[in-house]
Amino acid sequence: MNKKWFRLxxxxxxxxxxxxxxxxxxxxxxxxxxxxxxxxxLGAALQNVMPRFPYFATHVKRGIFWYYIEENTEIPVPTEERYFPCMHYQVKKKGNFPFRVLYYKRRLSVEFTHIITDGTGGLIFLQTLIREYVRLMKKETATNEELQRPGKDVLADEVEDSFSKYYKKGYPASKKGGKAFHLPYKLLPKGVFHVVTGTVELADIKRLSKEKGVTITEFLIGVYFKTILDRIEKKGYKKRPVVLNVPANLRLLYPSKTMRNFFAPITPMLDPRLGTYSFDEILRYVKNFMEMQVDKKYMDQIISRNVKNERHWILRTFPVFIKDLIMPWIYHFYGERGYTSGFSNVGLVSLGEELEKEVESVHVYPAPSSGNIIKVTCVGFKGKIHITFGKLTLEKELEREFFRNLVEMGMEVMIETNLEG
Known part of the structure; x- marks a missing residue:
């Protein structure tokens, strides 16, 4: 039987x-x-939603020159969570889906590999799974139209490689920066991921952001910059540019309906070697930078760089086993080396009045990275914002200072963590 397959x-x-x-x-x-x-x-709901997402009902296959994904005839089964979040998963093992569904007490989690999708695609899957789970839980018999298999035209839109589609041949590529400041913290043992989540009232952050004339994302990025710069000054760390990797959802700029990866890094940078920055100075810089960079012309440059690198004749001619050896080095040297940390705001999630009666909170955890050992994600839901530090270190000074800054600005913060010590 010929199985369907999709390019990555x-x-x-x-x-x-x-x-x-x-x-x-x-x-x-x-x-x-x-x-x-x-x-x-949950298992029944998962089986019901899979036909709606045929590109997720796959497994990663090794080709001669590139990996690809192929139709997976196995049946996905939720498993009880026993280990740390976002930890190693044999995603390239035959029969393994590019995601896993986990449950623990009242928590339902979906962990996706960035091989197959980004936060937007993963969130659509989670929302659909929640709807079907609640429908089955309430024993409702009405057909959920969202679970119908996409038609051919919709499927083509949802599986497209939007990077290649919107690539402009001959367009100048953006330049990569130099080495950024990196947090000098000791790594946790392999297999351990420390998450610390602070929950604050959305109304409080909205009010303060409005007073400062910035968006919520710009405000929180500003607080994070202030936190890192203060730590560098107080601890006497060697001064290098502080660069944040802020993923931008390109679907907001291009008419893309893809469920695959379609994001690009916005990289605001402040250099402590130039002197100290007041919080208002930081916010003014972040606001101006974001307004200039979240622009189609600049994004065209990033897309051009990504696609040109992939299509370079040297890289194209290497077989997969060679790429597996050199790509990690390229990723760290030309990617993570240039970032101090990452900050991603998924935005406000709405499930509708009926579903929100059943769901208490929504959370997002970043993918671990040995190059950027601390990353921050945030998501808004039901009047709260949940800000999560995902860390490969036990050092606590960064999130403590970050949340202390919010408290000093008049906010109440409720802290949760998965690891004491």
Whole structure:
């Protein structure tokens, strides 16, 4: 039987070669219900939603020159969570899906590899799974139109490589920066991922952001910059540019409906060697930078760089086993080396009034990276913002200072963590 197969986008091809025990490429989206998750109902809901997402009903295959994904005839089964989040998963093992569904008490989690999708695609899957789970839990018999298999035209839109589609041949590529400041913290043992989540009132952050004339994302990025710069000054760390990797959802600029990866890094930078910065100075810089960079012309440059690198004749002619050796080095030297940390705001999630009666909170955890050992994600839901530090270190000074800054600005912060010590 001829199985369906799909090409990976250029980000997916990169992540397929770099995935390892520390750089797992796995990110998490979670929903906490008001009652314990029923594994049997969750399993039935998962099977029901899979036909809606045929590009996720796949497994990663090794080709001669590139990885690709092929139809997976296995049946996905939710498993009870027993280990740390976002940890190693044999994503290239035959029969393994490019995601896993986990449950623990009241929490339902979906962990996706960036080989196959980004936060937007993963969030759509999670929302659909939640809807079907609640429908089965309530024993509703109405057909959910969202679970119908996409038509051919819709499927083509959802599986497209939007990077290649919107690539402009001959367009100048953006330049990569130099080495950024890196946090000098000791790594945790392999297989351990420390997450610390602070929950604050959305109304408080909205109010302060409005007072400062910035967006919520710009405000939180400003607080994070202030936190890192203060740590450098107080601890006497060697001064280098502080660069944040802020993923931008390109679907907001291009008419793309892809469920694959389609994001690009915005890289605001402040250099402590130039002197100290007041918080207002930081916010003014972040606002101006984001307004200039979240622009189609600049994004065209990033797309051009990504696609040109992938299509370079030297890289194209290397077989996969050679790419597996060199791509991790390229990723760290030309990618993570240029970033101090990452900050990603998924935005506000809405499930509708009926579903939100069943779901208490939604969380997002970043994919671990040995090059950027601390990354931050945030998501808004039901009047709260959940800000998560995903860390490959036990050092606590950064998130403590970050949340202390929010408290000093008049916010109440509720802290949760998966690891004490």
């Amino acid at each position: 986008d250029n980000i997916g091809r990169l992540y397929a070669s770099i995935a390892n025990y520390r750089d797992t490429t796995m990110f998490r989206l979670s929903a906490v219900f008001k009652e314990e998750v029923d594994p049997a109902i």
